[in-house]
Amino acid sequence: MTKTIVQIRNEAAASLSPEEQQQWEQFLTPMPVAQQAVGLFTSTVAPVRILDLGSGSGILGAVSARNSASGSSVVAIEQDSALASCSETSLQQVCSDVEVINRSVFDVFLEPEFDRVILNPPYKKISPVSIATSSGSVKVTNLYTAFLAMAIQSLADGGECVAIIPRSWMNGEYFKDFRKWMLHECSLDALAVYGSRHDHFRDMNILQEIMLLKISKRAQIKGIEVYPDATPAIPLEKQQHETVKLDSMLMGRDCILRVQQQDARLSGFETMTDQGLWVSTGKLVWFRNRDVLSADEQQDGHPLYWSDNQDGLMTVHPVQCNREQWVTREADSHNVVLPAGSYCLVNRFSSKEQHHRIYASYLRSDVDFVADNKLNYVHQGTSRRTVPLDDKVAQGLTVWLSSSIVDEWYRQVSGSTQVNATDLRQLPCPSRMQLGMLADRLPPDNDVSQHRIDATIERLFSWVQVS
Known part of the structure; x- marks a missing residue:
């Protein structure tokens, strides 16, 4: 047959x-x-x-x-x-x-x-x-x-x-x-x-x-x-x-x-790049920099951030995990150290099945630090020069990137597991002043609910009738 x-x-x-x-x-x-x-x-x-x-x-x-x-x-x-x-x-x-x-x-x-x-x-x-x-x-x-x-x-x-x-x-x-x-x-x-x-x-x-x-x-x-x-x-x-x-x-x-x-509610926003925000990728590739990784804090060393350090909308350090939380001072010669200040970190990898494609967290570091290559970081510099964000802008941006409307926008744009810096630069974003206002209304926290994030953004931009 x-x-x-x-x-x-x-x-x-x-x-x-x-x-x-x-x-x-x-x-x-x-x-x-x-x-x-x-x-x-x-x-x-x-x-x-x-x-x-x-x-x-x-x-x-x-x-x-x-x-x-x-x-x-x-x-x-x-x-x-x-x-x-x-x-x-x-x-x-x-x-x-x-x-x-x-x-x-x-x-x-x-x-x-x-x-x-x-x-x-x-x-x-x-x-x-x-x-x-x-x-x-x-x-x-x-x-x-x-x-x-x-x-x-x-x-x-x-x-x-x-x-x-x-x-x-x-x-x-x-x-x-x-x-x-x-x-x-x-x-x-x-x-x-x-x-x-x-x-x-x-x-x-x-x-x-x-x-x-x-x-x-x-x-x-x-x-x-x-x-x-x-x-x-x-x-x-x-x-x-x-x-x-x-x-x-x-x-x-x-x-x-x-x-x-695109959702009509986003049509009035310029892109992150147009708002003077730049997205870069963490500079430390761990397997190429094994010699500077340290499980313990070192004199003149720096804290090291991985996706493991993201906790809700916050970034915490150190954390208990199987990754070293510090780099030695030799990292200064490896071109991986970022200046102290405020940033928004975004995990570079997520799948369609996750609750959020964009996982953002707020970081305020009083010392120079290092970010793993599997993290993106948002700053106000250029591709060649990192300049920390205004603290309120970093907070408000973290809340904005964690909203449902941004998640839906990114799902329409990206079908891969990578959250690319090039895509994020095209993301519609409020002005720095509006991001500061958002931070005043809802400072980032490690257990803030999705409903509260979305409701706060809707009220700020008058997307719903406020009762």
Whole structure:
């Protein structure tokens, strides 16, 4: 009995060892996601040339071919020989014109001749490399953006590409060059962000926040279809979505892309950068500075702050944990010491499931100190010079960053676990005077409730009727 496309995919997924999956961060596409991805292509009665880039079990190419006109063809590229065999078996069930290439995608020369390109590439981080394109080189930092760059290069004029990728490309410094290049090369047509990381690749133990991206080789269209909270359980056309212009999704010179329209209550605020606030990353990378770490306070040494030192809206020191709480005076020569004063610290890592994506705490240090690299710190200097905040500004900013409206803003901007300094600089922020007023109304504390934070901010900015 011939195996179905779904059976071929499921058996291939089950055969991948945890080591193989971890090595490539390769997640074989389940049928509901494949159907939604293929459904984003524009219907046509003419035959199309289909490319499945990194085809895995072949499910994406097979569903694409099954949904296309008679006479369509498929080229699939897969470097794993076992998976390449699966691809051939799947594709031949639905298409008579099939070519499966058992090589690395990066070893195959592709002409810009495909009407449809579909891919669910590996998500693995790589050292930054430049990929040559017809419009100049583009720097990529992850395999999935490298695959996507090749997919774009293989599109014919008017051709469409649908990719199943993490949402991390939409924000952050690492993907800045790729974002700008892609938006210059293509029209952004549709985005569908999956609301739960556990619904779409249930059998693959995936952690990234995943989305469907549709782009096309043409000038930017006026309306982009955005599905901000998609699920694989229901056809996309039956799910909540809106049509938006690209300009309304873009933020700043780095072309950060947001998923939804910004809350109207934030429209009157300038960005943190415009308010004269700068976000930097802690300078101490512990494994490169082991020689200056100390479990005990040292003469002429400095306190060392980690995320462990964040307690509610406050930063405390020292704390009982498995990390050294001090550095020796030799740290002065390592370019890691920050000047005494007031700051707002923000944890650089958080997940979608946490109560808050931005975890901020107020720090008032009377002595020079050191911040771990997994903390961001807000000051009023520049990228080259750290200048402490006015104390009231530091307090008010901590309360502001801990509000529900800011949390919702950040969730719309970032789909990765990293809380990037570049993203925070674009965050809407009250003026320094308003932050001082907020600090007077609600000084930060280690057990202040979320309700009290939000209610205080709502009253300060007259967002609710005060009884």
